[in-house]
Amino acid sequence: ASTYNILCKGYGVARKPQEAQRVLEAMAKGRPPWLATTGSAAPEGAAVAFRASPGLRPTLRTYNTVINSWCEEGGIHEARKLMAAMRAAGVSPDEVTFNTLIKAYAKLGQPDNAERLVREMENAYLRPNERTFAILTSCLVEAGQMDRAREIVAHMGARGLRPNSYVFNALIKGYARALSPDGVNEVLDAMAAAGVPADVTTYGLIMDAWSSAGRVGDARDTIERMRGAGVAPDLQAWSVLAKGYVRAGRPAEAEKVLAEMEAAGVPPNIVTFTTVISGWCSAGRMEDAERLLTTMVDRAVEPNSLTHKTLVWGYAEAQMPRQAEERLQAMENAGFRPE
């Protein structure tokens, strides 16, 4: 029975296209009620899964899983229809159902609709939970509505909820991207006061804002602060630091980060290497880019399409068409399609 649900999820993850209408219509009797009511296509694989066991009725989790697969594809309309259908079939949506739909609006950048759905959720006598607030907060932050986001978070207490790290991290993201250390520190203080420890994501988020802005000194300060707080930087955090040096036009220092992270027990991966290679390319230092590529391959890290693309770009930018062509060829030989 849950095998069944896992199947649905698998198909959802695979983002199967929708030839489903045919599959649905071809289904034998014993079709789940929702099939009759959703006039449009469902993800093909999910429909196949339903077909597999004619006698079985979809459970709440089955519905949630399929609704999620719709939402991942931006099919909010179909998802809502499915919610109506499940109700008609006597299965009541739960918090997960609503969170899934709220997330869909969040992805579409529609905080108003997301908030509307939270109200709808409460009208259905369901309590928004921490995830609901994390999704909503993140949505508001993405929309640049920091004040509203804070309001919402402040409201959690009244509903018996305490902001967790997901919620706090969403706020931090907003302030970090606005390059507002005051805002960031304010949230960090609030986290400490709430007994929610800043984690590797929290610090990574902050570092990324600094690094993206080319303010690598601040990113460096942040990673040291993180270590001081007993939080070990992970692969992403180190990669972000390397990006900071790249963005600041300091590729040699970016490359030093590779050794630094290695020493910390976190070997660089393809993302880290490609980041630093792009730094050499940006500086027109193609021989260094090639040298690092060799180092990378020696360490059994294979270039991917983005690595190749970066090098092609680098040679083009450096007015080295001959080498650009060679790179393009190498890319094709490695089985990557040039764009």
Next chain:
RNA sequence: GGCUCAUGAAGUG
């Protein structure tokens, strides 16, 4: 009890 929903990294068409 398990199975469904939330957060950070690469040249960025």
